Amino acid sequence: MRIPILEAAAVNDAGSDDIAALARHYGPGVLRAAWRVLGNRAAAEDVQQQLFLRLIESPPQRVDSWPAYLTASATRLAIDHLRRQRRWRMLAPLWKTDFPDDPPDEDVERQQASDFLRAALARINPRDASCFVLRHLHGLAPAAIGAALGLSENHVSVSVHRARKALEAMQTKEQTR
């Protein structure tokens, strides 16, 4: 059954002013979401700015939940960043990072956990990595992840499971070294 008025309501027309308002409200959350993946302030800020500037250039057609959509987009961009960073490091092992390092975490175990997770996320399928981070690091429900990434809930669950298995295998391998 088609209801024109509902179809019209589902389409968003986000202008520049709208994006500026979104940035004001949700900018800090986007930054924190990117930082949780990247562990680097400068890189997280780069993701934050990139995300909102992209929205100004090409606003999405339909968004069911802006907080979930923005968190998912920040996560995807952050994982892309990790993968790019890994490629550069493979090509030029002497280069450290393209952004200045943050001061190290005072808690060594926490710093090591964060380093491991970043390196591991850069090595697995990027969609699986996004689903895993959104589910386990950001605490989004599978339905919300699916809506934000355009996947079915079932697909999200499979991706999360696949990522978990891959990360567990990497962790076991690292611990037995």
Add this chain to the structure above:
Amino acid sequence: MNPLDHTLDLCAARVMDDAAVQDAQARLEAVIAARVAGRAAAPRRTRRVGGWLAAAASAAAAVLAIVWLPLNPTPAFAAVQKHFRDFQTLRFVIDQNVEGQPTIQTRVQATRSGNVRTEVGDDVIVIVNSAEARVLTLIRPSRMAIVSPLAHRVEEDDALKWLKDIREFQGVAQALPEPRVIDGQQVFGWQLQTEGIDMVLWATAEGLPLQMTMNPAAQLQLDFHFEFDVPLAPGSFSTEVPAGYRVGTPED
């Protein structure tokens, strides 16, 4: 505990410091302002500012200017209230639970100028257009549309009374000890009571409300999920009768 879960717990325990967040936010807003200014030649949508919400906000501000500071518990909760007073658009979903079981979901879109669109479950849509002083009610199962004049001011609507209560709340909002994560954002809880109804509001460190739980009656719980100043489609508040609907009367 599974080693990977332990790793995740350690990663989740890392917190970015607020000063760094604020610095980055200031730079983000400057970058966006520059980009928007660069696009100023392009056609822009204009927004009406005014109407009942603007009037209510102004009136509240005038009253609060006198009594706010001595009564307000902490600046942080004031930031939460500010979002409810100053929004241009507000979109929220209400999940209703009776005795712990989900019953009906209501989706609401509202503008500062006083337009409100309410979708109750899958069957009923009510659109209040303040500028046209018209209300359109669509009954989907029977494909019936009822058009009626706006009988009373929107702010007198009981369904939005909680909004007025939060805006004007001057009691003690108690901060909850444990933060939680909603939609990937760390949020902090505030517990308050207005006219005997318990509410718990969850907002980000910047005071942006994301969720609220209300218990208006025994065994009844309403869970609100908020989005502030998100873009809404202009057609959302049209009171034109959609094709395929027959016009009826409330008696029908």
